[in-house]
Amino acid sequence: MSSTKSERSNKVVAGVCVAFVAGMVGMAYAAVPLYAMFCKVTGYGGTTQRVDQYSDRVLDQKVTIRFNANTSGGLPWDFKPVARDITIKIGETAQAHYTATNHFDKPTYGRATFNVTPDLAGAYFNKVECFCFTDTTLKPGETLDMPVVFYVDPDIVNVPELKDVKTITLSYTFFPIEGAKPVANAPQAGDLKTNEKTDGNLGG
Structure with a gap:
C-alpha cells in the first residue's frame, strides 16, 4: 500500500513538473507578440502608433522631427533619409x-x-503610411x-513630461531576412508637406 501511494505521489509530482515546463514554454512563445501588442497600445519603448486617418486638429506649436537610419546584420544596403x-x-x-x-x-x-525618442512620445507619434x-x-x-x-497627436501637449518637447527622433533599422520575398511597393502619398533639404551622409 505504501509503495502504491509513493508511486502515485511521484506521478502527481511528475505531472505537475511537466505542466509547469509546458506552461513556461508556452509563455515564452507568447511573450514576444504580447510585448509587441503592449508596446503598440501604450507607446512603450518608443513604439509609434499606426492610424488610418489624418489628424483633424493642428496646433500653433511646432516640433522638429529628426530622421535616423541604420542597417544591421551585414545587410549590404545604403539606407538613409532624404532629409535629416x-x-x-x-x-x-x-x-x-x-x-x-x-x-x-x-x-x-x-x-x-x-522606434521614437523620447520614448514617451511614441504613443503620440501617429503613422498613416510606412514601410x-x-x-x-x-x-x-x-x-x-x-x-x-505621419503626424504628432495634439494630445502630446497635455502630457507634463512632453508638453515642452521640441524634437522627436524617428529611427528605422533594416535587418536582413531569408529567402525570396515579394517586392515591397512603396506607398504613394498625396501632396503633403515635405522638406527638400537633403543629407547624404546620415548613417546611424
Whole structure:
C-alpha cells in the first residue's frame, strides 16, 4: 500500500513538473507578440502608433522631427533619409522619405523596425503610411523610395513630461531576412508637406 501511494505521489509530482515546463514554454512563445501588442497600445519603448486617418486638429506649436537610419546584420544596403529633419506644427500631417540601395550583386531582402525618442512620445507619434515590418526585396543596384506619412497627436501637449518637447527622433533599422520575398511597393502619398533639404551622409 505504501509503495502504491509513493508511486502515485511521484506521478502527481511528475505531472505537475511537466505542466509547469509546458506552461513556461508556452509563455515564452507568447511573450514576444504580447510585448509587441503592449508596446503598440501604450507607446512603450518608443513604439509609434499606426492610424488610418489624418489628424483633424493642428496646433500653433511646432516640433522638429529628426530622421535616423541604420542597417544591421551585414545587410549590404545604403539606407538613409532624404532629409535629416523637418519642422511641422503639432497635428499637421507630413511626409518624409527614406531611400535604400542594394550594393550587392544579387537580390537581397530586408525588414525594418523602428522606434521614437523620447520614448514617451511614441504613443503620440501617429503613422498613416510606412514601410515598417514589410518584407522588402531589392535587386542588384536597385534603389527604392520609401515614404512615411505621419503626424504628432495634439494630445502630446497635455502630457507634463512632453508638453515642452521640441524634437522627436524617428529611427528605422533594416535587418536582413531569408529567402525570396515579394517586392515591397512603396506607398504613394498625396501632396503633403515635405522638406527638400537633403543629407547624404546620415548613417546611424
